[in-house]
Amino acid sequence: MSSAQLDAPVAETSRSPRRGRRRSSPQQRSDTRAALLFISPWIIGFLVFTLWPVIYSAYLSFTDYDVINPPTYVGLDNYREMLEDDKVRLALRNTFVFTLMSVPAKVIVSLALATLLKQAARATGFFRTAFFLPKMTPPVAIGVLLLLLFNGQQGLINEFLGIFGINGPAWTTDPNWVKPGLVLMSLWTIGATIIIFLAALQNVPQELYDSAMVDGASPWQRFWRITVPMISPAIFFVVIINTIDSLQSFTEAYTAFFGAGNSTYSNDAALFYAIYLFQQAFEFLQMGYASALAWLMFVIVMVVTALQFWGSKKFVYYEGGDNT
Template sequence: MSSTQSSTRGVSGTDRKRPGLRKKERRNLRAALLFISPWLVGAVVFTLWPIFYSGYLSFTDYDVINDPEFIGLDNYRRLMEDPKVRSALWNTTFYTVILVPLQILFSLALAMLLNEAGRAAGFFRTAFYLPNMTPPVAVGIMLLLLFNGNNGLINEVLGFFGVNGPNWTTDQDWVKPALIMMSLWSVGSTVIILLAALRNVPAEMYDQAKVDGANFWHRTTRITVPMVSGTIFFLVVVNTIAGFQTFTEAYTAFFGTDYANEGALFYAIYLFQQAFEFLQMGYASALAWLLFVIIMAITAVQFVVSKRLVYYEGEQK
């Protein structure tokens, strides 16, 4: 009888505490929702709603002035037959496939140098990041000045060594290489991220490798790259997405004036032209959703491949 009474008192005591705990939890939940409400409102109004509305517009004929007219899958049939879509996709894919590996290799090399720079690392870290502060429009204009086929600085330097430089800005075969080289100028953010990853690699691993007789190449391929592979994977995904969305520099250099070079017609530029120059917002929405599907598919493949190539500290192999 006594044990029954004590257990009853224990249960009743717990029950008496629960309303207070629940009230505190509700109060904390309301406070949390209040603090994140600006972000929630912004995400719904400026992100989720435009995404879903563009999906609806992709099935309509909409010129911004008149009301949208539902036309079914006509926009998607049109983009499958549009030769400029294929050309823009090719230009964008070529640019991204070449640029992203070069960005990673160049940034990793600079980050490894900075990792050995000692006290001077702070200065060089700032110097490497400064190009990222340059407005993309200025970068596009600078591209025309540096890569001008007649009197550009790049061809002047090549001419000093007896090399006849190409017409970077007028020859369609050389436009994308010029844009790739200009994009390598602003790898500062990638360098900083890789440098932070390198600082987390245990120094004891390098010391042990040196004792075992490993040279620089072996230390780099067997220690450095595997230990920062998670960061490299992140940068590959982010830079690939950014590459497929390249717009400002190429548009400023080749489409901001009456002169247009089809070799620099990237997918985002063609999408912009359809939406804001020709006011074919329905067709532009279909183009945007095609780009979304392509980026999602590429990212999914990257995640699948990463399971075999990326090492995370603490994993059981």
């Protein structure tokens, strides 16, 4: 084995001089062959289940295709149709409204709970388990819980509000309250986010707080000047992941408001983009149109994520210029 192999750090990414460029030894060739064999499952999977689908989906988006008859080329018709489709506009608005409400709510509540957890000292483990447990619930069951707990007449939420003399809204049928209900329900599953924040909080060096206390900083100042900058990479990560998730959210709303049993009331308020796409593809068999819709979803996710990365440059503080 060449010494170049032993010396180089394993996670090397920098452009070090390529010493292995000379002539590859039999050892190196055997290494490369073995490496390719090890990664071959992913290479095959990438070619068959990612690359080809991406190309074919792009092609389908310019066709009409109902699975039974061969695709017919229609040019930009699908994209033109999307611009005029009221349901696309509705689904996009629903999805954005939901994301804009649910992501900040999730971040604030989980950060608050993680902060509380950090104070709890010995009992942290118990409470952490309690907060995480809902995350294990299958989303279908969460959709069911939404229907039951948020039921306008008999639901637990409204009964609870009734204690304070508040007449709760018809969460599951009033179009104005469907999304707030979905947002509140989504707060039930912030367990993973809490754990990420707690881990980040526990990594903030205590000395920073101590010296801030010596300087007479108030708890509020300490939170904004020390905690938030120090855990900003975690906040950034959580925002990105939750945004991508929310933009594609499907199961809870679909279970509660769509499917074979939805005919009794309007469910426009819960029509998320992913649900509309799914309906077009697998209920109406508009595979071409659905593919075009998917590409719009792709563009939206990319643009939103890029904006967040761009925005993060101002706010995210990486210790020593590197993440650990």
